[in-house]
Amino acid sequence: MLNSLGREIPEYIEGIGKLEPYQGALTKLSKGWMDEPTIPAPNKAYLPHQSKLCNSLEEAILRSNPHNGMTISFHHHLRNGDILLVQTLTILHNMGIRYITLASSSLNECHDPILPYLEDGTVTRIYSSGIRSQLGRAVAMGVLDIPVVIHSHGGRVRSIHTGKIQIDLTVIAASAADCEGNATGSHGKSAFGSIGYAVIDARYAKQVIVVTDNLVNFPCIPLSISQNFVDQVVVVDSIGDASKIATGTTRITNSPMDLRIAKLAADVIEHSGFFEPGFAFQVGAGGASLAVAKFIREKMKTKAIKGSFMLGGITSYCVDMLNDGLFETIFDVQSFDATVSNSLLNNRRHIEIPAALYANPFNCGCITNKIDVVVLGALEIDVDFNVNVITGSEGNVRGASGGHSDTASGAKLTVVVCPSFRGRIPIIKKRVHTIVTPGESIHVLVTERGICVNPAFPELEANLKKAGLNIKDIHDLEIEVDKITGIPAPLEYTDKIVGIVEYRDGTIIDVVHQLKEK
Amino acid sequence: MLYIPGNNPAMIQQGGVYGADSILLDLEDAVALNQKDAARTLVRNMINVIDFYDAEVCVRVNHLSTPFGLADLEAIVPLQPSAIRYPKTESGEEVAELLKIIEQIEDRHGLPHNKMTLHAMIETAMGVQNVFDIASKFDRVDAITIGGQDLTADMNIVYTPDGAGIDFARKRIVMAAKASHIDVIDTVFPDVNDEEGLRRETEYAKRIGFTGKAVINPRQIEIIHDVYTPTDEEVRKAYRIVKEFKINSAAGIGVFAIDGKMIDAPIVTRAEYILRLANVTVG
Numbered sequence: 001m002l003n004s005l006g007r008e009i010p011e012y013i014e015g016i017g018k019l020e021p022y023q024g025a026l027t028k029l030s031k032g033w034m035d036e037p038t039i040p041a042p043n044k045a046y047l048p049h050q051s052k053l054c055n056s057l058e059e060a061i062l063r064s065n066p067h068n069g070m071t072i073s074f075h076h077h078l079r080n081g082d083i084l085l086v087q088t089l090t091i092l093h094n095m096g097i098r099y100i101t102l103a104s105s106s107l108n109e110c111h112d113p114i115l116p117y118l119e120d121g122t123v124t125r126i127y128s129s130g131i132r133s134q135l136g137r138a139v140a141m142g143v144l145d146i147p148v149v150i151h152s153h154g155g156r157v158r159s160i161h162t163g164k165i166q167i168d169l170t171v172i173a174a175s176a177a178d179c180e181g182n183a184t185g186s187h188g189k190s191a192f193g194s195i196g197y198a199v200i201d202a203r204y205a206k207q208v209i210v211v212t213d214n215l216v217n218f219p220c221i222p223l224s225i226s227q228n229f230v231d232q233v234v235v236v237d238s239i240g241d242a243s244k245i246a247t248g249t250t251r252i253t254n255s256p257m258d259l260r261i262a263k264l265a266a267d268v269i270e271h272s273g274f275f276e277p278g279f280a281f282q283v284g285a286g287g288a289s290l291a292v293a294k295f296i297r298e299k300m301k302t303k304a305i306k307g308s309f310m311l312g313g314i315t316s317y318c319v320d321m322l323n324d325g326l327f328e329t330i331f332d333v334q335s336f337d338a339t340v341s342n343s344l345l346n347n348r349r350h351i352e353i354p355a356a357l358y359a360n361p362f363n364c365g366c367i368t369n370k371i372d373v374v375v376l377g378a379l380e381i382d383v384d385f386n387v388n389v390i391t392g393s394e395g396n397v398r399g400a401s402g403g404h405s406d407t408a409s410g411a412k413l414t415v416v417v418c419p420s421f422r423g424r425i426p427i428i429k430k431r432v433h434t435i436v437t438p439g440e441s442i443h444v445l446v447t448e449r450g451i452c453v454n455p456a457f458p459e460l461e462a463n464l465k466k467a468g469l470n471i472k473d474i475h476d477l478e479i480e481v482d483k484i485t486g487i488p489a490p491l492e493y494t495d496k497i498v499g500i501v502e503y504r505d506g507t508i509i510d511v512v513h514q515l516k517e518k
Numbered sequence: 519m520l521y522i523p524g525n526n527p528a529m530i531q532q533g534g535v536y537g538a539d540s541i542l543l544d545l546e547d548a549v550a551l552n553q554k555d556a557a558r559t560l561v562r563n564m565i566n567v568i569d570f571y572d573a574e575v576c577v578r579v580n581h582l583s584t585p586f587g588l589a590d591l592e593a594i595v596p597l598q599p600s601a602i603r604y605p606k607t608e609s610g611e612e613v614a615e616l617l618k619i620i621e622q623i624e625d626r627h628g629l630p631h632n633k634m635t636l637h638a639m640i641e642t643a644m645g646v647q648n649v650f651d652i653a654s655k656f657d658r659v660d661a662i663t664i665g666g667q668d669l670t671a672d673m674n675i676v677y678t679p680d681g682a683g684i685d686f687a688r689k690r691i692v693m694a695a696k697a698s699h700i701d702v703i704d705t706v707f708p709d710v711n712d713e714e715g716l717r718r719e720t721e722y723a724k725r726i727g728f729t730g731k732a733v734i735n736p737r738q739i740e741i742i743h744d745v746y747t748p749t750d751e752e753v754r755k756a757y758r759i760v761k762e763f764k765i766n767s768a769a770g771i772g773v774f775a776i777d778g779k780m781i782d783a784p785i786v787t788r789a790e791y792i793l794r795l796a797n798v799t800v801g
Contacts (some may be wrong), residue, residue: 256736259537259736259737260537449535
């Protein structure tokens with residue numbers, strides 16, 4: 001069957017179930033409720049003064065009813081410094097547990113060591129917002145029989161509420177925790193800031209293990225994860241490679257190209273009609289995206305504009321803007337450096353939020369619904385403004401859906417920033433390999449060679465033209481870039497589906513086919 | 519004016535996207551000796567293929583006293599970029615000799631002598647002494663520039679952030695350009711991370727009469743544009759002056775007053791210059 005973007009979606013996939021095709025960014029939400037029922041959270045009881053402390057992660061796992069076919073989850077707040085996911089799966093592998101569903105909120109390069117467990121049947125299914133490196137390559141080549149499911153951050157919460165992801169065991173790394181399992185990421189030697197993605201896992205997992213390298217006296221404050229959801233607590237020497245968890249402060253890029261794109265994007269925002277007192281703003285942590293914040297910061301000071309809140313992945317740059325008085329509040333679902341942890345801990349206007357409040361579409365209003373302006377990146381974008389942030393030009397799974405479609409859906413102005421080509425590869429395509437965020441959610445594309453406005457938003461285009469910005473038709477820009485780079489030979493795929501891309505409402509926006517061996 | 523090393527294809531390819539008014543593809547100091555041939559070939563092949571958008575494209579060739587200068591001219595002149603930039607220009611005689619060679623090449627290719635212009639770089643004490651000859655005697659010289667690093671080396675002094683050592687040269691070069699009614703471009707600011715220093719130096723260059731400034735990194739363009747772009751207030755004031763001037767001229771009045779201040783021809787000329795910079799016309 002075809003979804004509304006013309007992508008062929010199977011009606012049913014063995015191991016996944018029946019699929020519903022994507023029908024529009026707000027189609028399902030406009031009903032006012034979710035079709036699927038929510039499942040109850042686990043029912044537990046603990047006796048007074050019962051100890052939750054275990055001597056080792058292995059002991060805690062043994063107490064957690066490990067079994068074939070179990071679903072295990074992790075958060076990715078430690079990013080590329082995480083070691084617990086690999087340790088846990090190695091323990092389960094050594095116990096002989098098989099057919100595991102891995103439901104980590106994202107997967108990074110540091111998780112490559114589990115590749116043998118995908119090959120030998122220890123792990124047979126994956127739900128994640130992102131997959132990269134060797135794992136992404138292996139997934140694209142068809143290492144798993146059952147396709148991986150790529151979801152957004154908000155969509156993951158929905159999947160857990162509906163029981164599509166039923167977590168048997170979650171292992172939650174915390175930089176500080178007490179003996180009852182009250183836990184946080186906001187202080188300790190391995191502080192990583194917000195622990196927002198793990199909150200839904202703690203609420204719904206049948207077994208919850210908190211692992212920390214910093215056992216503090218009861219109570220651990222703040223109670224980012226609270227003890228009433230935690231079964232066991234393990235103290236280890238280290239929860240991860242501190243040098244890759246949170247280092248120093250995030251720096252603005254020196255790349256002239258990124259700065260050029262960021263400056264143009266800031267000009268777009270300034271003249272969009274949404275740059276006004278009380279505006280809510282989200283930017284990413286890398287390259288051009290973060291650099292937009294630098295230029296917006298200058299414009300806010302020049303025009304004496306004070307915003308309402310910043311949201312999302314939070315960098316020290318966001319914290320600086322809060323401290324400058326340029327925004328009233330930060331809502332932080334994920335933090336990116338040590339400075340952020342300090343602010344999160346000490347500034348009451350810097351608020352830690354769970355993924356459900358951040359981006360779950362099916363509740364009485366997630367915070368992404370209140371964004372005015374969001375700046376996002378892209379691996380590819382097509383002439384219909386559909387964005388791919390999951391598969392690379394070589395066909396590998398190498399990115400993350402993350403909050404891309406969540407924030408794009410909510411924002412009044414979604415700005416995609418990317419170079420028009422990377423290396424020799426054009427980024428603007430007639431048709432992206434994989435759609436993660438639908439074009440209807442994207443208002444404007446900013447590249448170094450021009451600005452393209454989605455024709456669905458003529459008023460925005462008029463505003464930007466009036467300001468004298470270099471507006472081009474996206475079809476013209478695509479042709480211009482193709483003239484520079486040439487058109488790459490198409491990738492070759494088999495009929496086997498190796499991944500499905502779930503839109504935030506649970507419908508399927510695209511699928512990823514197996515790459516042909518060369 | 520953005521310097522781009524002539525042996526860097528990626529930078530040449532992206533040269534036009536940063537909003538510089540002018541791109542300078544460099545075959546001289548930015549290119550190592552063992553890369554000279556490669557750079558010349560690369561620039562020759564890319565110059566008419568790459569879209570530099572609205573930027574003027576110039577090529578800095580090597581000096582004719584080097585083994586590369588003549589080969590550079592033979593390769594580049596037939597492509598007729600907007601301008602050839604010639605380094606270490608020291609005298610009017612030298613310019614005359616250079617133009618003779620350029621015109622011979624143009625003749626061989628059936629090209630006119632009035633399309634491509636010449637930018638003379640003043641980078642030695644001798645060049646500073648002879649700058650008026652260089653600037654004033656040749657129609658094809660439409661800009662002169664100062665090369666601060668080479669000039670300080672020639673003077674056996676160290677370049678300092680206050681530019682004390684080259685201040686006389688700067689002002690002499692500016693005066694020669696003004697007397698010849700041609701553009702004059704200031705030297706590069708070498709510390710790409712010192713944005714405040716760049717702004718200070720550019721403001722100074724503008725104050726003493728330079729019409730632009732060269733940059734070695736695209737990150738520096740914005741600041742230079744910011745300094746050189748007239749403010750809204752300046753444009754409004756200039757618009758009013760020119761408009762009043764037109765009205766008074768039509769009535770046969772040469773000197774008039776706005777808000778009690780006398781407006782005469784020099785003030786009108788300056789106002790017209792500001793409106794040209796701002797792309798504003800008075801109807």
